[in-house]
Amino acid sequence: MAKRKLSGSDIVIQSLVDAGVDTIFGYPGGAVLPIYDALFKQNRLKHVLVRQEGGAVHMAEGYARSTGKLGVVLVTSGPGATNAVTGLTDALMDSIPVLCLTGQVPTHLIGNDAFQEADTTGITRPCTKHNYLVKDVNDLGQVMQEAMYVARSGRPGPVVIDLPKDVLINEAPYEVGKKPVAKHKTYRPQIKGDNARIREAVELIAKAKRPLFYCGGGVVNSGPRGSKLLTEFVKMTGYPITLTLMGLGAYPATDNKFLGMVGMHGTYESNLAMHDCDVMINVGARFDDRVTGLISEFSPGSKKIHVDIDPSSINKNVAVDVPIVGDCASVLAEMIKVWKEIKPSIDTKAINKWWDQIEKWRKRDCLAYKQSKDIIKPQYALERLQALTKDRDTYITTEVGQHQMWAAQYMKFNQPNRWMTSGGLGTMGYGFPAAIGVQMAHPKATVIDIAGEASFQMNIQEMSTAMQYRLPVKVFILNNEYMGMVRQWQELLYGSRYSESYTASLPDFVKLAESYGAAGFRATKPSEVDDVIKEMLDNDQFTIVDIAIDKGENCFPMIPSGAPHNEMLLGPDDEAEKPVSEDGMVLV
Amino acid sequence: MEPIERHTIAVLVDNEAGVLARVIGLFSGRGYNIESLTVAEVDPESAISRITVVTSGTPMIIEQIKAQLDRLVPVHRISDLTDGGASVERELALVKVRGSGNKRVEALRIADIFRARAIDSTNNSFVFEISGSPEKLDAFINLMRSLGLVEISRTGAVAIARGAKGI
Numbered sequence: 037m038a039k040r041k042l043s044g045s046d047i048v049i050q051s052l053v054d055a056g057v058d059t060i061f062g063y064p065g066g067a068v069l070p071i072y073d074a075l076f077k078q079n080r081l082k083h084v085l086v087r088q089e090g091g092a093v094h095m096a097e098g099y100a101r102s103t104g105k106l107g108v109v110l111v112t113s114g115p116g117a118t119n120a121v122t123g124l125t126d127a128l129m130d131s132i133p134v135l136c137l138t139g140q141v142p143t144h145l146i147g148n149d150a151f152q153e154a155d156t157t158g159i160t161r162p163c164t165k166h167n168y169l170v171k172d173v174n175d176l177g178q179v180m181q182e183a184m185y186v187a188r189s190g191r192p193g194p195v196v197i198d199l200p201k202d203v204l205i206n207e208a209p210y211e212v213g214k215k216p217v218a219k220h221k222t223y224r225p226q227i228k229g230d231n232a233r234i235r236e237a238v239e240l241i242a243k244a245k246r247p248l249f250y251c252g253g254g255v256v257n258s259g260p261r262g263s264k265l266l267t268e269f270v271k272m273t274g275y276p277i278t279l280t281l282m283g284l285g286a287y288p289a290t291d292n293k294f295l296g297m298v299g300m301h302g303t304y305e306s307n308l309a310m311h312d313c314d315v316m317i318n319v320g321a322r323f324d325d326r327v328t329g330l331i332s333e334f335s336p337g338s339k340k341i342h343v344d345i346d347p348s349s350i351n352k353n354v355a356v357d358v359p360i361v362g363d364c365a366s367v368l369a370e371m372i373k374v375w376k377e378i379k380p381s382i383d384t385k386a387i388n389k390w391w392d393q394i395e396k397w398r399k400r401d402c403l404a405y406k407q408s409k410d411i412i413k414p415q416y417a418l419e420r421l422q423a424l425t426k427d428r429d430t431y432i433t434t435e436v437g438q439h440q441m442w443a444a445q446y447m448k449f450n451q452p453n454r455w456m457t458s459g460g461l462g463t464m465g466y467g468f469p470a471a472i473g474v475q476m477a478h479p480k481a482t483v484i485d486i487a488g489e490a491s492f493q494m495n496i497q498e499m500s501t502a503m504q505y506r507l508p509v510k511v512f513i514l515n516n517e518y519m520g521m522v523r524q525w526q527e528l529l530y531g532s533r534y535s536e537s538y539t540a541s542l543p544d545f546v547k548l549a550e551s552y553g554a555a556g557f558r559a560t561k562p563s564e565v566d567d568v569i570k571e572m573l574d575n576d577q578f579t580i581v582d583i584a585i586d587k588g589e590n591c592f593p594m595i596p597s598g599a600p601h602n603e604m605l606l607g608p609d610d611e612a613e614k615p616v617s618e619d620g621m622v623l624v
Numbered sequence: 625m626e627p628i629e630r631h632t633i634a635v636l637v638d639n640e641a642g643v644l645a646r647v648i649g650l651f652s653g654r655g656y657n658i659e660s661l662t663v664a665e666v667d668p669e670s671a672i673s674r675i676t677v678v679t680s681g682t683p684m685i686i687e688q689i690k691a692q693l694d695r696l697v698p699v700h701r702i703s704d705l706t707d708g709g710a711s712v713e714r715e716l717a718l719v720k721v722r723g724s725g726n727k728r729v730e731a732l733r734i735a736d737i738f739r740a741r742a743i744d745s746t747n748n749s750f751v752f753e754i755s756g757s758p759e760k761l762d763a764f765i766n767l768m769r770s771l772g773l774v775e776i777s778r779t780g781a782v783a784i785a786r787g788a789k790g791i
Binding site (some may be wrong): 156352 | 687
C-alpha cells in the first residue's frame with residue numbers, strides 16, 4: 037500500500053488501529069492535545085476517560101488480562117506520566133502487556149525544567165520492559181510497531197513511548213494498513229523448549245513417586261491453549277496440581293486433582309505437598325517469596341523442573357534440576373507428545389500412597405471457619421458469592437489485602453483470564469479500575485471487584501468513569517473498617533498495637549453510590565447476604581455492595597514470614613504456640 | 625556459602641540513548657557489583673557499542689546477571705569472557721607523580737621496568753601512561769605511592785577472547 041504523509045498524532049492512532057487495538061484508556065493534558073484532537077476526528081478507537089492516570093493503567097491491565105490482548109494507555113507529560121508509574125510497575129511484576137503513550141514537552145524544551153516536564157523515560161526505565169523517547173516523527177511508525185511487539189511477545193510487560201509535542205504535530209510518511217511486525221532485530225524470546233531437556237523432564241515426571249505440578253501466571257499468559265494443554269497433561273498423569281495466585285484458572289478449580297492455591301495463604305494440602313514432593317513440575321511460576329517461604333527449607337527433597345519463557349526467572353531464587361526456557365503452551369505440547377511416545381509405566385502404588393497422604397491433609401479442611409448467626413463472616417459472604425455467580429459469565433478482580441486472599445481461597449476459577457489481581461506488586465486500588473477495563477472488554481459479562489473498604493478508596497474516583505460509560509461493574513466490599521491484613525500482622529507480630537490500621541470517617545457506601553446515580557446495597561446480618569448478592573446481580577448498572585463483616589476475622593491458613601511450608605498456622609488457636617522468628621520479623 | 629567469583633562480561637548493545645543507563649540501572653536496582661565498566665562504539669555502521677563490565681558474585685548471581693543483561697531489549701549478545709575459555713584483558717591508566725631528586729629518578733626507572741611511557745613532564749612531575757592487566761596497573765600504582773603519586777585516571781578493563789573466533 038502506498039505511503040501517505042500523516043501527522044505524528046495520526047501515525048499514533050493509525051498504528052494502533054492497524055494493530056487491531058479498539059479501546060484506549062486515558063486522560064488529556066497540554067502535551068497530548070494533538071492526539072486528543074486526532075481522536076476527536078475519528079471513530080475507530082474508543083477512548084475511555086479515566087479520573088486519574090493511575091486508574092487508566094489498571095483498566096488497561098484488566099482489559100489485557102481478561103482478553104489476552106494489548107492494553108493501551110494515553111496520558112499527558114509530567115504528572116500524567118508519574119501517576120502512571122504504579123500501574124506500570126504492577127504490569128511489569130505481573131507480566132501484563134500494556135502500551136503506555138505519554139506526552140512530553142517539545143524536543144527543544146526537553147531538559148529545561150519546562151512546565152509539566154518530567155524525565156519520563158528515566159523514571160520508567162526500571163518499571164517497564166522497555167521504553168522509547170521519539171525525537172523524530174520519521175521514527176514514530178517503526179517505534180509504535182516495535183513497542184507493541186515487545187509488550188506482547190515473550191514474557192509480556194509494559195512499554196512506554198514518550199512523545200514530545202512537536203513530534204505529534206510534525207508529519208512523516210506512513211504506510212496505512214501495515215501488518216504488525218513479527219520479529220525484532222535484537223529481542224528474540226525463545227518460544228520452543230530444548231528437546232533433550234523436555235525429554236529429561238518427562239522421564240523424571242514418569243518416574244516420580246510424590247509428584248506435584250506447581251503452575252502460575254505464565255500458563256495464563258501463554259493463552260487459553262496453555263491452560264488446555266496443562267489440563268490435558270495433568271489428567272494424563274493423574275498427578276496433583278497446585279496453582280499460584282497469578283495462575284488461578286489455569287487448571288479447573290473444581291477438579292479433584294487441584295489442591296487449591298499454594299503459598300503464604302494457600303491451602304494446607306498444597307503447601308505440605310510442595311514441602312514433601314519428590315518431583316516438582318513448575319510451569320510458568322517464578323518461586324516468588326510468597327510461595328517459597330523460607331528458601332533454605334523450601335521443598336528440600338524434590339527434583340525441580342522449571343518451565344519459563346524468561347531465562348532470568350530460572351535459578352533466580354531456587355536452584356532447579358531441569359530448566360526449560362520456552363513458552364508454556366509450546367513446552368506442554370512437547371511434553372504431552374513425548375509422554376505419549378514413551379508410554380511410561382508410572383509407579384501406581386507410590387502415586388496412590390501419595391494421594392492417600394494428600395487426602396489426609398485435605399481432611400484437615402483448612403478453609404473451614406466458625407460460622408456465626410449474627411455476624412457476617414467474610415468467608416461466608418464469598419462462599420455465597422461463588423454459589424450465586426458460578427453459572428454466570430463471571431470475571432473477578434480484587435484489591436489487595438485479606439479480602440484478596442479470601443477471594444483466592446473461596447472463589448473457584450475453572451477457566452483462565454477470569455481472575456484479575458495484583459499479585460507481584462500488591463497494589464491497593466487495582467481491582468476497581470481493573471474491573472472497569474474488564475467490563476469494557478466484556479460488556480455483557482458479570483464483572484465483580486471483590487474489595488476492602490480501604491483499597492477501594494485508593495481509586496474510588498473511578499466511580500465517575502463507571503457511570504459515564506454505563507458499565508455495570510459490581511464492587512463487593514468486605515467492610516471490616518480496618519486495613520485488615522495490616523491489622524492481622526499487627527495482631528500476630530506487634531502485640532496487637534493497631535497503629536494507624538483503623539479507618540475512621542468511612543463514607544456511607546450506599547449513599548455514595550446513590551450520589552453518582554448508581555445502586556448501593558448493604559448487608560449487616562448473614563441472613564441478608566443472599567438477597568443483597570441477588571439484588572446486585574440483577575442490577576444492570578454500576579453497583580456497590582457494602583458487606584459489614586466480622587471486624588476481627590483473620591486470614592488463615594497462613595505461613596508466617598520466615599517459616600517453612602510445614603509450619604503453617606491453620607487458625608486463631610495456632611497463633612499463640614508459634615512465635616515468629618527474629619529473621620521472619622524483617623521479612624515483609 | 626558459595627564462593628564469590630570475578631567475571632568479565634562483554635555486552636554488545638545498540639548505541640541508542642539511554643542504553644548505558646539501562647545496564648547501570650540493572651546493576652544498581654538489583655544490587656549487583658560493578659568493579660569496572662567501559663563502553664565505546666565498536667561498529668559505527670550498525671551503531672553497535674561494546675560494554676565490558678567486570679563484576680563479582682556467587683555463580684548463581686553471575687548467572688542471573690547474564691540472564692538479566694540478555695533480556696534487555698537493545699542487547700544483541702553477551703559473552704562471559706571468564707567462563708568462555710581463555711581471554712586477554714587490558715586496562716590503561718594515566719598516573720601523575722610529583723617529586724624531585726632521587727625519587728624522580730626512581731619513578732622513571734620503575735616506569736621503565738613496567739614499560740610505562742612518560743607522556744607529560746615538568747621540572748617536578750611526570751604523567752605516565754601504562755597499559756596491561758589490572759593487576760599490573762595495581763602493582764605500578766602501589767610502587768608510585770612512595771614516590772609522589774598525585775592522581776590516577778584508569779579506563780577500567782577491556783577484554784576479548786583469545787583465538788580466531790569472534791563474539
